Amino acid sequence: xxxxxxxxxxxxxxxxxxxxxxxxxxxxxxxxxxxxxxxxxxxxxxxxxxxxxxxxxxxxxxxxxxxxxxxxxxxxxxxxxxxxxxxxxxxxxxxxxxxxxxxxxxxxxxxxxxxxxxxxxxxxxxxxxxxxxxxxxxxxxxxxxxxxxxxxxxxxxxxxxxxxxxxxxxxxxxxxxxxxxxxxxxxxxxxxxxxxxxxxxxxxxxxxxxxxxxxxxxxxxxxxxxxxxxxxxxxxxxxxxxxxxxxxxxxxxxxxxxxxxxxxxxxxxxxxxxxxxxxxxxxxxxxxxxxxxxxxxxxxxxxxxxxxxxxxxxxxxxxxxxxxxxxxxxxxxxxxxxxxxxxxxx
Amino acid sequence: xxxxxxxxxxxxxxxxxxxxxxxxxxxxxxxxxxxxxxxxxxxxxxxxxxxxxxxxxxxxxxxxxxxxxxxxxxxxxxxxxxxxxxxxxxxxxxxxxxxxxxxxxxxxxxxxxxxxxxxxxxxxxxxxxxxxxxxxxxxxxxxxxxxxxxxxxxxxxxxxxxxxxxxxxxxxxxxxxxxxxxxxxxxxxxxxxxxxxxxxxxxxxxxxxxxxxxxxxxxxxxxxxxxxxxxxxxxxxxxxxxxxxxxxxxxxxxxxxxxxxxxxxxxxxxxxxxxxx
Numbered sequence: 001x002x003x004x005x006x007x008x009x010x011x012x013x014x015x016x017x018x019x020x021x022x023x024x025x026x027x028x029x030x031x032x033x034x035x036x037x038x039x040x041x042x043x044x045x046x047x048x049x050x051x052x053x054x055x056x057x058x059x060x061x062x063x064x065x066x067x068x069x070x071x072x073x074x075x076x077x078x079x080x081x082x083x084x085x086x087x088x089x090x091x092x093x094x095x096x097x098x099x100x101x102x103x104x105x106x107x108x109x110x111x112x113x114x115x116x117x118x119x120x121x122x123x124x125x126x127x128x129x130x131x132x133x134x135x136x137x138x139x140x141x142x143x144x145x146x147x148x149x150x151x152x153x154x155x156x157x158x159x160x161x162x163x164x165x166x167x168x169x170x171x172x173x174x175x176x177x178x179x180x181x182x183x184x185x186x187x188x189x190x191x192x193x194x195x196x197x198x199x200x201x202x203x204x205x206x207x208x209x210x211x212x213x214x215x216x217x218x219x220x221x222x223x224x225x226x227x228x229x230x231x232x233x234x235x236x237x238x239x240x241x242x243x244x245x246x247x248x249x250x251x252x253x254x255x256x257x258x259x260x261x262x263x264x265x266x267x268x269x270x271x272x273x274x275x276x277x278x279x280x281x282x283x284x285x286x287x288x289x290x291x292x293x294x295x296x297x298x299x300x301x302x303x304x305x306x307x308x309x310x311x312x313x314x315x316x317x318x319x320x321x322x323x324x325x326x327x328x329x330x331x332x333x334x335x336x337x338x339x340x341x342x343x344x345x346x
Numbered sequence: 347x348x349x350x351x352x353x354x355x356x357x358x359x360x361x362x363x364x365x366x367x368x369x370x371x372x373x374x375x376x377x378x379x380x381x382x383x384x385x386x387x388x389x390x391x392x393x394x395x396x397x398x399x400x401x402x403x404x405x406x407x408x409x410x411x412x413x414x415x416x417x418x419x420x421x422x423x424x425x426x427x428x429x430x431x432x433x434x435x436x437x438x439x440x441x442x443x444x445x446x447x448x449x450x451x452x453x454x455x456x457x458x459x460x461x462x463x464x465x466x467x468x469x470x471x472x473x474x475x476x477x478x479x480x481x482x483x484x485x486x487x488x489x490x491x492x493x494x495x496x497x498x499x500x501x502x503x504x505x506x507x508x509x510x511x512x513x514x515x516x517x518x519x520x521x522x523x524x525x526x527x528x529x530x531x532x533x534x535x536x537x538x539x540x541x542x543x544x545x546x547x548x549x550x551x552x553x554x555x556x557x558x559x560x561x562x563x564x565x566x567x568x569x570x571x572x573x574x575x576x577x578x579x580x581x582x583x584x585x586x587x588x589x590x591x592x593x594x595x596x597x598x599x600x601x602x603x604x605x606x607x608x609x610x611x612x613x614x615x616x617x618x619x620x621x622x623x
Contacts, residue, residue: 068355068356070398072399075359076440078356078357078359078398106593110592112354113354114353223620249595250595251593252596253401253402253588253589253594255398255400255401257399264398271595271596273595278586279586279598281586282426282427282429282586283425283584285559287585287599288621300600300601304601
């Protein structure tokens with residue numbers, strides 16, 4: 001598409017003017033960390049954030065969402081509820097943009113998921129180039145998620161005094177044109193952009209000991225590896241890794257009834273394959289009874305199953321699960337150890 | 347039921363026409379969709395049953411498409427929240443239905459072959475849909491062999507129908523109970539004790555089996571031991587199929603979704619999967 005330049009002083013007016021027409025969300029400070037939140041004041045926006053506690057997924061698949069309302073009186077009735085306010089998400093890191101691409105496939109292939117897709121249709125994604133690693137946990141460069149060429153409506157790169165703005169869709173271009181004072185990029189801007197992009201790559205380390213293209217095959221060979229039992233001994237089965245993951249989309253469905261016992265709502269909420277009851281059926285049989293099986297299932301999903309189903313890796317290298325894990329289980333360490341076992345075995 | 351794919355989570359209200367107590371734990375529910383809609387199920391598929399305020403549960407359709415008459419039947423054990431509430435319902439009640447979902451038994455691939463059914467306990471519920479479909483097109487199949495086992499005589503499902511099957515000259519019917527009772531004069535022993543009673547032409551036989559997870563291990567050994575190819579053994583598996591449409595993740599078996607790739611699987615496609623059995 002096309003390249004524009006937005007001076008940093010022009011960011012606040014740009015964001016403020018779209019706030020009248022959109023729910024605008026972006027990274028804001030939350031204690032010593034950052035979180036995506038709806039912007040009340042444009043000054044809260046922190047495009048310089050390192051990483052967010054939760055990925056922006058929560059605006060496309062909320063932690064809890066109402067699916068329908070019902071009445072139980074006489075002949076029961078049921079009405080679909082779909083709340084999808086027009087939204088702009090600002091400051092999405094490229095790893096999370098990759099995560100959204102996984103969700104797009106998961107919720108559109110086979111049976112389309114109207115709830116996700118309606119929200120997605122009404123959401124504009126404004127991503128931002130990472131110029132420095134967020135911390136020691138991320139391994140985006142190894143996972144191939146440190147760069148994007150598609151999937152955004154607008155993509156920002158910090159040039160110091162200004163942002164370079166790539167338009168990635170007609171809707172993104174229209175947003176920029178309607179609300180911002182961006183100007184067309186000139187040759188000097190492009191040179192500066194090239195300098196910035198060239199300088200960033202060496203700052204990011206490779207963390208994976210092998211090419212990510214081999215991951216799916218490696219996982220297929222690692223089903224019976226003893227690592228799963230060993231990790232299960234320290235894993236607390238708390239499910240935090242799944243809650244912070246940009247590509248975890250499993251959910252459970254619940255009915256809630258008013259005190260009158262007649263009216264109610266059906267909700268769906270994030271669920272976790274790490275929890276004991278996840279694969280248990282009513283008769284009592286649990287098909288992933290042991291934590292080793294549950295932990296393996298999660299990493300197989302990330303490294304293999306989603307690749308087989310959607311041709312996308314389920315791990316973006318964002319590092320959130322490792323960052324939040326109370327016993328320091330990190331997918332990159334697991335992947336490397338599995339690779340080490342295979343090399344030794346050869 | 348012509349499901350609007352965009353509204354795949356929205357149940358259609360069905361009317362409960364009849365409830366029949368089959369055993370102490372199982373009832374047969376006959377349901378009717380509004381405005382003469384047909385469920386349009388194939389043998390082996392399931393529906394999601396909603397009881398608003400309680401929740402939703404996946405239930406296999408027990409009636410065969412050919413005998414639908416605009417209605418369908420669900421054979422339900424009283425075992426969880428939704429099924430317990432279902433068992434309280436009386437004629438005329440309204441239930442939410444979504445579906446049918448899932449991969450059915452490939453009845454066309456079974457034509458021209460001998461068909462061996464092995465049902466354990468409640469596993470007869472989904473198999474009955476296929477059995478009756480096969481019997482209604484009887485001339486298109488070779489031998490029809492039905493093996494059925496339950497824990498005890500009081501748990502036998504569809505007793506009248508079993509008598510009909512057993513009475514047909516063109517069906518080889520054998521059943522057993524794990525533990526007999528005073529009045530029981532039939533076979534006693536687990537379902538695998540029925541296998542020595544039958545001889546089969548393995549290459550020409552397709553097997554369809556459904557039962558509790560523990561049963562599969564032993565029945566599969568018998569089927570494979572008789573020389574039936576892995577590609578001709580079909581199993582219907584039970585999982586927590588919460589959404590029914592391959593999204594919620596609960597029913598995943600290794601990389602497969604039971605609700606989409608199953609619930610009917612070919613043994614050859616899942617034999618290496620630890621989570622399958």
